[in-house]
Amino acid sequence: MNQEHISSAFDRDLEAIQALMVKMGGLVEAAILDGAKAVTTRDIELAEKVRKGDAAIDELEERINEETARTIALRAPVSSDLRVVLSVLKLAASLERIGDYARNLAKRTEVLADQRPISGPDKALKRMSKEVQRMLKDTLDAYVRRDVELAEDVRQRDEEVDEMYNALFREFLTFMMEDPRNITACMHLHFIAKNVERMGDLVTNMAEQVVYVVTGEMPDDTRPKSDETAFISGET
Amino acid sequence: MNDMRLIERAVNMDDIKISARKVQVYYGDNHAIKDVNVDIQDKTVTAFIGPSGCGKSTFLRCLNRMNDTIDICRVEGDIHLDGEDINDKRVDPVQLRAKVGMVFQKPNPFPKSIYDNVAYGPKIHGMASNKAELDEIVENALRRAALWEEAKDRLDTPGTGLSGGQQQRLCIARAVATEPEVLLMDEPCSALDPIATSQVEELIDELRTDYSVVIVTHSMQQAARVSQKTAFFHLGHLVEYGETGKIFTNPEDERTESYITGRIG
Numbered sequence: 001m002n003q004e005h006i007s008s009a010f011d012r013d014l015e016a017i018q019a020l021m022v023k024m025g026g027l028v029e030a031a032i033l034d035g036a037k038a039v040t041t042r043d044i045e046l047a048e049k050v051r052k053g054d055a056a057i058d059e060l061e062e063r064i065n066e067e068t069a070r071t072i073a074l075r076a077p078v079s080s081d082l083r084v085v086l087s088v089l090k091l092a093a094s095l096e097r098i099g100d101y102a103r104n105l106a107k108r109t110e111v112l113a114d115q116r117p118i119s120g121p122d123k124a125l126k127r128m129s130k131e132v133q134r135m136l137k138d139t140l141d142a143y144v145r146r147d148v149e150l151a152e153d154v155r156q157r158d159e160e161v162d163e164m165y166n167a168l169f170r171e172f173l174t175f176m177m178e179d180p181r182n183i184t185a186c187m188h189l190h191f192i193a194k195n196v197e198r199m200g201d202l203v204t205n206m207a208e209q210v211v212y213v214v215t216g217e218m219p220d221d222t223r224p225k226s227d228e229t230a231f232i233s234g235e236t
Numbered sequence: 237m238n239d240m241r242l243i244e245r246a247v248n249m250d251d252i253k254i255s256a257r258k259v260q261v262y263y264g265d266n267h268a269i270k271d272v273n274v275d276i277q278d279k280t281v282t283a284f285i286g287p288s289g290c291g292k293s294t295f296l297r298c299l300n301r302m303n304d305t306i307d308i309c310r311v312e313g314d315i316h317l318d319g320e321d322i323n324d325k326r327v328d329p330v331q332l333r334a335k336v337g338m339v340f341q342k343p344n345p346f347p348k349s350i351y352d353n354v355a356y357g358p359k360i361h362g363m364a365s366n367k368a369e370l371d372e373i374v375e376n377a378l379r380r381a382a383l384w385e386e387a388k389d390r391l392d393t394p395g396t397g398l399s400g401g402q403q404q405r406l407c408i409a410r411a412v413a414t415e416p417e418v419l420l421m422d423e424p425c426s427a428l429d430p431i432a433t434s435q436v437e438e439l440i441d442e443l444r445t446d447y448s449v450v451i452v453t454h455s456m457q458q459a460a461r462v463s464q465k466t467a468f469f470h471l472g473h474l475v476e477y478g479e480t481g482k483i484f485t486n487p488e489d490e491r492t493e494s495y496i497t498g499r500i501g
Contacts, residue, residue: 003494003499003500005499006499006500010498078496078497079486079487079496080497083485216486217486
């Protein structure tokens, strides 16, 4: 619905909450990239920046919560307007969770810096984080442009992230079996990989919200899933 | 569609009270209602919404032949109440209006006592054979309209002495006293304050257990609150008719969407 409301203040309110959410999305994208970079280069300074930056993300979520509550109370939105308000609320909640995962990446940088280096997985981790950041960027673009096709594309791409995680999981197992002194680092790196994989899941949920905003219906659950690590044992 | 009040709102789709087919209404040369088909269900509140002049009140007035009283007005098409053609020559409009009651925008009590306002209809339709029976009908009607407690000690005072909200409930009591099967309400709350509006809305919800209620309202929120089915009229067309939860969350037609979200007047 691109037509304007008779009440232009209502349009301004809706635009304002959406702008806040998109701004929050931008900060979270940066947090993912910086968090991944800090971990893979063991950059403690950058990690500190990411940890501190999370406060700004949380603050934005607070503001979005307040503004959406206000919009619901004062404007009683219905139909597509209601979907916009509800989606902003849910998207902001997902972004906040993704921000927390990024902060967790940064937190583990310090511990990893003290451990013996395991260089193999760094590249894969970086690639995985980059893909999740791209999925988030596309989701936000799809939201702004009301582009269902792009949102569907993001949903499909989560499978690749799951596959990258599966590969990393096996790699960590191998490292740990090779030399028990790798265990501490590998445990942390595994949590990091798992967190990035979870970010991908959250972005996928966000892409579903985009479909909901545009069509009024949640997409069918036909998305491919490839997290197989529950079935992988160390004996293979 | 996941409606949280699905059970409460469940309606029996087979129980059609009023069935309208290809209804056209002309005021002189003005084609006011264009080819409206609609099935109104029994024991259901149906809301008619739409901008001013869209024909919703005109269509409502077709349902108890109130348009007969307007000389230049011409109604075509079929309207069946329980399968009977209400425009048949053999149907007495007065009898029809006893079955299909109406409440108007402005409370319009007769300049008579509260008691006589309610007793008028049952008297002319010979519904009571003695005073005791009539008393009972009046009390029941006032109770149904949630006015009994406030009015029981002043039944012989003028109905016009009541407050606006009470007057509107008196008119509703008067309408239900003849035990109609359908109750038509043309913006029944537009002259009422929010408290009286809530009382009338609560009443509408209760009336739904026995009657088919059709309400014309300019308040979209009111339509959303009280009705199970909503019909959206625009420029004389029935644009969309469906379950209220669906109309207000994800309507099919873009004009409905524009109207309920406040984009066209």
